[in-house]
Amino acid sequence: MDYTKREMPVCDVCQRPANQTCGGCKIVYYCSKAHQKHAWKEGHKFQCRPYKIEFSDAIGRHMVATRDIKQGEIILKEKPTVSGPRISCPASCLSCNKKLEPIEVDGKLDFYKCTSCKWPMCGLDCEMAEPHKEECKLMTDNNYKCDIKYDRADKMEAAYCVIAPMRVLLLKRSNPRQYESVMSLESHLEDRINTPLYKVLKANLVTFIVRVLRLPFDEETILKVASIFDTNSFDVRSHDGSKRLRAIFVIASMMNHNCRANTRHIYIGNDNNLVLIATVPIAKGEMITATYTQSLYGTLDRRRHIKVNKCFDCDCERCKDPTELGTYLGSIYCSICNGSLANNKSKTEAKMVSTNPLDESSPWRCEACGYCIQSRQMFWGNNALKQELNTLNKSGPKGFEEFIDKYTVTLHSTNHLVIQAKLALMQIYGNYAGYKLTELSDNLLKRKIDICHELLEVADNLEPGWTRFRGTILLELQGAMTMQTKREFEAEIITKAGAQDQLMESMTLLQEATRILRIEPHMKETLETKLQELSTLLDSTNL
Template sequence: MVVHFCSVCKKPSVQSCSLCYRAYYCSKEHQIQDWKKGHKNNCAPFKIAINEVLGRHLISTCDIPEGSVILQRKPLVICPKIVSLLLCLGCHKKLNNGDLNACSKCNWPVCGMGCENTELHKDECELLSQNNIRPQINLGSPKQSCYALIAPLRSLLLKEKSKSKFEALMNMQSNLENHRDSALYLALKQNIVPIIIDKLKIDTNEEEILTICSIFDTNAFDVRDSKGLVNVRALYSTVSLISHDCKQNTRHYYIDDDFEIHVSATIPIKKGEIITTSYTQTLWGTILRRKHLKQFKNFDCTCNRCKDPTEFGLYVGSIYCSSCRENDKSNCCPKMISTDSINSNANFKCENCDHVIAAKQVHWGNEALRNEILSLNKSDPKSFEAFLEKYKDVLHSTNTHVLEVKYALSQMYGNLNGYNICDIADDLVERKITLCHELLEVADILCPGSSRFRGSLLYDLQAAMVVQTRRSYEQEKITKQAASERLLEAVTILQESAKILSVEPDMKDLLEKRLETLSNYLDLD
């Protein structure tokens, strides 16, 4: 356990500044004293603002350098998703049927005795066991609906355990009126509300329970670990106020087993600028991004990327004009763009001629292509390459579907079973390098700076460059000096990747080992 000390008297302290969470105090008096002494000027680099479009949001109060941590918060509540894979209620790691253990008290899934006695599970365990509320688990199904109870239950338990956390939770935005009549909320009303009120006898009501569920749907962050063992959601105070933008200026990552969130700047943020994150996927086109945000976050995005029918010149949501394409097979063939990119019903029109496509046709085409990509053999890169070849006269090089397939290929080559980076043929190593360069050009426009997307691409790029250089030197295709220069370039790329990714605990050791190995490669003798 980390011990913190009062900023004034240096005694062990547990109370922190409620805005920056970086300064600790043993008493309110010392907090006031330190605030006047100078903490006011060194507190959080943001303030809460409000306007009619964004509501409450965060703006910077000073220039924030790239890579700086803007805020960090421990979760108010962390819990399984409404429908979840089998997981432990103590550590949240996924469970296989063969690993399934039942808590000796409440009978809900846990890893073992250590997890059933965790602080997180203790209170709910007592309540569930006392009232004999046992999970209905269907081992024939990959996902379980019984976990829908846990989020509102853990939230309501904060009423007695930590009133300040419960108040912070309930102050978050809820879009219950947009959810109330949905099939999901009708099911929650019918199945979860009676358990909490009638069986668990918690002092609450239907409106409060459904509001909590809606707060999760509106504000929760998906929490995952790099090994794929954890996939849950959590609420964080203040972090939920960060505005969405399809070209965000921050990223977030999680620290330690309690999943403390850290939000850092991916690019320099000037004083007075809005601090933003993204609730959607970078490589999606505007139609799909806005549809996703409307469906799951209940707002219509009008950021600069969404308002630009060319998406900063990348035309991610566009296709070639079939009329012009008949006369011009070059890569610069005119494209179909939306006549009103923030209107999902707007037609698409060619930039060069009068050819028009109805919005419904574009939507249908996108859906068909997405389904086709989903059906591709994930263990066979050839099927993904065949997709690109099949649609090369319809989809340009930075179309959303092309980008997703290219990104999948960049991950397959070098990592997929049978396609290890040290084993694949020279032409596939070259293909991986080309894909990484193409995707980095996109990343530099849509998510520049210290974004995880860029960091991961740089990490893959340097690995392929090292293999290619070693092979070229051993085959006497390049001189020792040329090989050394290329390896030095790979070191520089890896150092940039490490600067981006090493803040994540599970990446630090891996990157240090990779840098050490790559440094040894510089000796080609």
């Protein structure tokens, strides 16, 4: 037989034949563990990664897999190059980013203030912490004193708009290499320069940097830094809502957007390190993508949000598909086919879809009868219902159930507004006071289970794989199913064998939820407790 001779890989250190590949990048080979350790110390640890950055005229810089990446694999861990508060936010600590609560100062409520520059802080430890030292000295040397005072809870303070850009500019002296890496990112300043926000920044931010701090930067550079932040920063939030900030991760910023991304990211530690995780298997040569918007927005809202905030037009597969991958998330029922009366008995499933999803001005047409409406009608109706949904009382299910029922003739079961209402109901049923799993009626328990199944079907289409959305739904679903099984067994509706089968199904869901969510530090204890409880239930003769 004729065999084709294959070239033997060689050791990256000594160039001799090798059969051990690097476990990280799967690209380089070694002849021994000793040479692998040597290469790691000599610099491979800075090059070992399952991706590379490529450039094309069409999409600019982007991230591509250099080998097959497994579902759930960590692709990247990165520290923020620079971070800071949002342009406008409640009073927050400049060191640890916590939202501040007032304390009593001289007989009235106010915040603890840095003793030098007077910015609100947590206390002396944060005042002396590294993130605040350089900026504090600069402001103090230039006799600047912050004048933020406690007025009312959740008051938004526009003064914070200067902090993040100032920190980038200070890098030019303290860390020139990091400064250049940030300045090399896309800014889209030409698209923002004449917007109302940037007219305000011209007056406030530029004046603060040039006249107050006397830093040697021109107006264009200062506004470019602000625009780089707006284009590339990640919105970092703690799971308990106590922290929210903006951060630039230079490498992660290279990822392109896709409305059906193949990664998700979390933030860990007090330094808010970004951890990028593959939600589905990613093949060698495939682009690694993230989502810059909310996946539960319809196409009209998603594309407008991306255009306004990131200054480009998304043309991904989902955006090009009038049905949004079969979910019809942004569609409504056709009023002609369904009739206009809520008691119409002949309601059909005919839906309105955009005639050209990549052009927001295109008319919408019924798939069944061909009836058309103008895009502005879709915008107006969508915005009106969004406002109504946002004003609902979020402490209980009543408003959300009434919203779904009220618009049943107009909004189908997977319309994005209905999905958002169902997502709220999934969280309320089983978790809120008065609606804990043990307190739910059998009908409401079944309602929760049905909602979870409906949401899971949407997630499988729009956020497949190991996404936080799917993991959360699975966690809620298994809890409700377990409670339902216990009740049915105790009521002798099912046998012990039937109960064991149903509990095994719940365990399968919980195990998948655990694989998805266990990397998030705040979920570890919850998941371990749920696994132990369900295991005990399965082993118990009395369930």
